[in-house]
Amino acid sequence: MSSIKPSAHLAEVRYEIRGALTRRARDMEAAGRPIIKLNIGNPGRYGFTTPAHLRQAIATHLGESEAYGHEQGLEEAREAIVAQQLARGAQGVDAEHVFVGNGVSELIDISLRALLQPGDEVLLPSPDYPLWSAATILNDGSPRYYRCLAENGHLPDPDEIDALVGPRTRALVLINPNNPTGAVYPKALLERIVEVARRHNLLLLCDEIYDEILYDGTPFQPLAAVAGDHPCVSFGGLSKVHRACGYRVGWMSLTGTKARIAEYRDALQLLAALRLCANVTAQWAVRPALLDTPTIGELTTPGGRLHEARRIVLDHVAASPYLDVVAPGGAIYAFPWVRADAIAHFDDTAFALRLLDEEEVLVVPGTSFNLPASRHLRLTLLPEPAQLAEVFTRMDRVLARMAAE
Ligand code: PLP
Structure with missing residues (x-):
């Protein structure tokens, strides 16, 4: 056989x-x-x-966690994510445009699966967090790498990104703060990158799972606030900042002019519905994680x-x-x-x-x-x-x- x-x-x-x-x-x-x-x-x-108040929230709501939940995530969790995004300057985000998943890992896959046709290209950093490359390939896309060289402080060069764009390039992935390099991208650099994305009509996908883990006063600039009305997906989660990798909770929020993101949003919702919902129990930790005093400092x-x-x-x-x-x-x-x-x-x-x-x-x-x-x-x-x-x-x-x- x-x-x-x-x-x-x-x-x-x-x-x-x-x-x-x-x-x-x-x-x-x-x-x-x-x-x-x-x-x-x-x-x-x-x-x-994991901070005690996150554990406590899960314990308190255990009895309310036995049924399937909304495919996009608990209302309480999504409203807290919306509040965080609005406070950071993201425009027009609402609970309809937030998706809670079983970790950012699941959402990376969903975000690319909803986007790519065979042969489409995705701009990825080199070095990258390798799931981004894997999910691109597994969803029939081709990675095109822009370099984040040590001699440039591991920051990308917007001119290089611009030069790599071809007729099949659909999306530009940023990881900020970066895994593996630890680089944190200054606002002026993000503005130049958004300008490239606007000119070539690229969806921005920004993995911000380390958003609050910062050293020596390094400022963090959320991409959605810079992208404004340009289509952008921002990713965050409980794993790192809230030290809860095992809870398997991440989220993504979609911003940009509503008419431009409507079809993509519906595709994300369909994919979210096909896998029913994220782990309901652990989602109860999202609201206290985002709205109570942060502990990472x-x-x-x-x-x-x-x-x-x-x-x-x-x-x-x-x-x-x-x-x-x-x-x-x-x-x-x-x-x-x-x-x-x-x-x-x-x-x-x-x-x-x-x-x-x-x-x-x-x-x-x-x-x-x-x-x-x-x-x-x-x-x-x-x-x-x-x-x-x-x-x-x-x-x-x-x-x-x-x-x-
Ligand atoms: N994105 C980056 C940049 C990561 O470093 C990791 C995990 O190390 C993930 C996503 C996956 O996170 P999650 O535990 O939310 O699936």
């Missing part, structure tokens, strides 16, 4: 954050070797807890755990003879690279494998984020600061061995 063949699409899709290296790390752990894992941005695995300001972790990373990179980094302005990652003047020939995947095998540290190579010929590594800022310091000691040991070979 012939074997069951998976979809040919999958040959083009990867998700190395939970890929072969992670499976190898699990095998090593099962064999009794403890691994320091810096691969997944999952705060709950590193001792961060305790972690990102001096003395806070994420602030300290970032400082340790920056100090250790500055002291390392091998590494360099652009200081992350936001999010929960650092994306250092191995300097060419320190080690001329460097393969990030081979290095990550060596770091795991020789020093029991798991990081994600930059190539996993659709960044070709990368010298980068992505580390989460989530471990205890002392453990992060240990990671750099071990990385430098492997790099010293490589430099001597």
Whole structure:
């Protein structure tokens, strides 16, 4: 009998954050070797807890969570998302244009599935959060990558984006604050990018899941406020800012001139209805998360755990003879690279494998984020600061061995 063949699409899709290296790390752990894992941005695995008032909201409403809910999400949750978006300057957003999903992950897929015809192109950042590439490909689209180079502070170049637009380009994806680089895009840059999107009639898709995780006073500018009447989908969620990855709650809000977004909105609603609804129980946490006093500042300001972790990373990179980094302005990652003047020939995947095998540290190579010929590594800022310091000691040991070979 012939074997069951998976979809040919999958040959083009990867998700190395939970890929072969992670499976190898699990095998090593099962064999009794403890691994320091810096691969997944999952705060709950590193001792961060979901704020108590979010848990309490879920407990209070458990008895009201047993039926299917509205396909776009609980009214209470959507109204809170609308209030947040309006307060941030997004124009004309209302609950009809908000969709709550099982994490931003599900909504990334839905937003592209509702848009793309076979052969359509989507402009994506390189490096990207790889689900954006995967969802583009799985929905019959083709990624076209604009670069976010370290020498440019990992910021995109609007002229390059402009030059990449072709007759089949439908959408432009931004990730701000960025995973994996930590870059936060200034308002003037977003204005130039919106101008490109307007000129070419591109739908803007802006993944803002790290919107409140910011360091050293870096300001965050929501894209919807800059885009104004131009069609724009903004994504947010509970996973990172509210440390509730396991709740699986994300949302997207659609803004822009109503007549231009009407058909697309209806397509999103149909897709949302086909999967019935998002997990109802966890949606009760959205309103307190967005409307009560935010708690993330305790972690990102001096003395806070994420602030300290970032400082340790920056100090250790500055002291390392091998590494360099652009200081992350936001999010929960650092994306250092191995300097060419320190080690001329460097393969990030081979290095990550060596770091795991020789020093029991798991990081994600930059190539996993659709960044070709990368010298980068992505580390989460989530471990205890002392453990992060240990990671750099071990990385430098492997790099010293490589430099001597
Ligand atoms: N978008 C970005 C940029 C992410 O980094 C992640 C998770 O790491 C997601 C989306 C997925 O988030 P969710 O847990 O809401 O599915």
